[in-house]
Amino acid sequence: xxxxxxxxxxxxxxxxxxxxxxxxxxxxxxxxxxxxxxxxxxxxxxxxxxxxxxxxxxxxxxxxxxxxxxxxxxxxxxxxxxxxxxxxxxxxxxxxxxxxxxxxxxxxxxxxxxxxxxxxxxxxxxxxxxxxxxxxxxxxxxxxxxxxxxxxxxxxxxxxxxxxxxxxxxxxxxxxxxxxxxxxxxxxxxxxxxxxxxxxxxxxxxxxxxxxxxxxxxxxxxxxxxxxxxxxxxxxxxxxxxxxxxxxxxxxxxxxxxxxxxxxxxxxxxxxxxxxxxxxxxxxxxxxxxxxxxxxxxxxxxxxxxxxxxxxxxxxxxxxxxxxxxxxxxxxxxxxxxxxxxxxxxxxxxxxxxxxxxxxxxxxxxxxxxxxxxxxxxxxxxxxxxxxxxxxxxx
Amino acid sequence: xxxxxxxxxxxxxxxxxxxxxxxxxxxxxxxxxxxxxxxxxxxxxxxxxxxxxxxxxxxxxxxxxxxxxxxxxxxxxxxxxxxxxxxxxxxxxxxxxxxxxxxxxxxxxxxxxxxxxxxxxxxxxxxxxxxxxxxxxxxxxxxxxxxxxxxxxxxxxxxxxxxxxxxxxxxxxxxxxxxxxxxxxxxxxxxxxxxxxxxxxxxxxxxxxxx
Numbered sequence: 001x002x003x004x005x006x007x008x009x010x011x012x013x014x015x016x017x018x019x020x021x022x023x024x025x026x027x028x029x030x031x032x033x034x035x036x037x038x039x040x041x042x043x044x045x046x047x048x049x050x051x052x053x054x055x056x057x058x059x060x061x062x063x064x065x066x067x068x069x070x071x072x073x074x075x076x077x078x079x080x081x082x083x084x085x086x087x088x089x090x091x092x093x094x095x096x097x098x099x100x101x102x103x104x105x106x107x108x109x110x111x112x113x114x115x116x117x118x119x120x121x122x123x124x125x126x127x128x129x130x131x132x133x134x135x136x137x138x139x140x141x142x143x144x145x146x147x148x149x150x151x152x153x154x155x156x157x158x159x160x161x162x163x164x165x166x167x168x169x170x171x172x173x174x175x176x177x178x179x180x181x182x183x184x185x186x187x188x189x190x191x192x193x194x195x196x197x198x199x200x201x202x203x204x205x206x207x208x209x210x211x212x213x214x215x216x217x218x219x220x221x222x223x224x225x226x227x228x229x230x231x232x233x234x235x236x237x238x239x240x241x242x243x244x245x246x247x248x249x250x251x252x253x254x255x256x257x258x259x260x261x262x263x264x265x266x267x268x269x270x271x272x273x274x275x276x277x278x279x280x281x282x283x284x285x286x287x288x289x290x291x292x293x294x295x296x297x298x299x300x301x302x303x304x305x306x307x308x309x310x311x312x313x314x315x316x317x318x319x320x321x322x323x324x325x326x327x328x329x330x331x332x333x334x335x336x337x338x339x340x341x342x343x344x345x346x347x348x349x350x351x352x353x354x355x356x357x358x359x360x361x362x363x364x365x366x367x368x369x370x371x372x373x374x375x376x377x378x379x380x381x382x383x384x385x386x387x388x389x390x391x392x393x394x395x
Numbered sequence: 396x397x398x399x400x401x402x403x404x405x406x407x408x409x410x411x412x413x414x415x416x417x418x419x420x421x422x423x424x425x426x427x428x429x430x431x432x433x434x435x436x437x438x439x440x441x442x443x444x445x446x447x448x449x450x451x452x453x454x455x456x457x458x459x460x461x462x463x464x465x466x467x468x469x470x471x472x473x474x475x476x477x478x479x480x481x482x483x484x485x486x487x488x489x490x491x492x493x494x495x496x497x498x499x500x501x502x503x504x505x506x507x508x509x510x511x512x513x514x515x516x517x518x519x520x521x522x523x524x525x526x527x528x529x530x531x532x533x534x535x536x537x538x539x540x541x542x543x544x545x546x547x548x549x550x551x552x553x554x555x556x557x558x559x560x561x562x563x564x565x566x567x568x569x570x571x572x573x574x575x576x577x578x579x580x581x582x583x584x585x586x587x588x589x590x591x592x593x594x595x596x597x598x599x600x601x602x603x604x605x606x
Binding site: 212 | 401412447449450451455456459493494495497513543544547548573574575576578579582590593
């Protein structure tokens, strides 16, 4: 990607150079900032959330945020123009604004069984026969179970593939527009890690039982999916030309599993995937939702200098800096409740602390804890964005 | 035998639990006594969850084991539901706009096994729904669990609803879930908050004053 424009007068690096320096654990010119903004954009622009599925509305809303509250260094895209695309990344039944929920509601997930126990064996067979595309086949097997209007077999292909293509081309066009404004993007494409996909698709109750009955089967199936995950992520990232992907880890925190289960069942396939991507020159942004405090030491097993660990406010991010800060870039974690209910001075104080302590020596990206709260106070969002200019320069 | 059953339940040893229950039934042990021992075992599970020796999956497995015990008692033909004296009533629900129920389900399980009657209102509960349920049931503790920040207003309205109905003094309100914090607790005007399901039992014990 070609980005030449600088975002602030004191900047000496482009946004992409700054992000790369942080991820490589080097010291950039200043701390980069990348908030995950989606529903907030609708609230701020006076729209309802369902409006964001229209590309023109999304552009208007996100542009208003950028122009009035930004700039930010890296766009964190989460805009699915077809609701079903979201389930490619989060394989669960979901209620969308305007589709099962009021148009001003936010997306919510239902814990229902999408993946049946027999699917573990199906995965093994699929990975033997079609290793590169086994996740796509698995998704198309699951999607009629998620969306009742989508048929099985070839019908799911006919329904989904044009929509996936449409969304991918739209994203690519949008990213080019952002580059012209001097903004890079956090990642090219993302997927939920295999272990986490199984947890979501089985439902947490079923999956907890699976973990007790046959952890080896889960670990094996997750490992078998690595070829497909690496293939999809690498190629879609190349399509977007970023060099970074997101691996979402919504079900791997200690809110769900023990550190022992993490190390023995979830980590091996995650490590394989990160290593495969690294070999292809692709860095991994690990979206670590929930409390990861007891998993942090195990994250040291991942290769150094190619990962970003993103925390949402539930983990002790300062402890994370101590334990893994020499191995991976850390990203976060202005909490949702602070942005929604706190004052600008409280936000300023927390961002200052993050920049001083987390940003010390580089390897830090400032961001909201997971998605920026839809009901965040705009003045708080602006304070967060401005904090990298106020406190974030290294020289 | 009693100690063996309690230990097996605490260790999530399903085989050990079921074999102990079968042996006790053969020996003519009262089913209610067996249930009570299982509950003692659950206390161990709850403590281990609290100290992060067990995690979510441990709680789910303990629930499964207990369901199997109840099934065994039922099949043996000797189990008759006996109304135990409850320590108090607790109302649980997810607020308006929130359809997540896993965390609430865990709190419900922990409270039930700690001896409290739980009235679960489900998800997407309007503020007046909590107030009406408390007024009808006489519950003195209300737990509201949420994962979404846009529910903050609904939490606040719920607490205000109790004030308007003159029930605020007699009902304690606790908040749980990933979206709550001290700041949210103060904003809503609730009495306590935690992101940890086990804390709901501690709060309830403190509120009701009975163990």
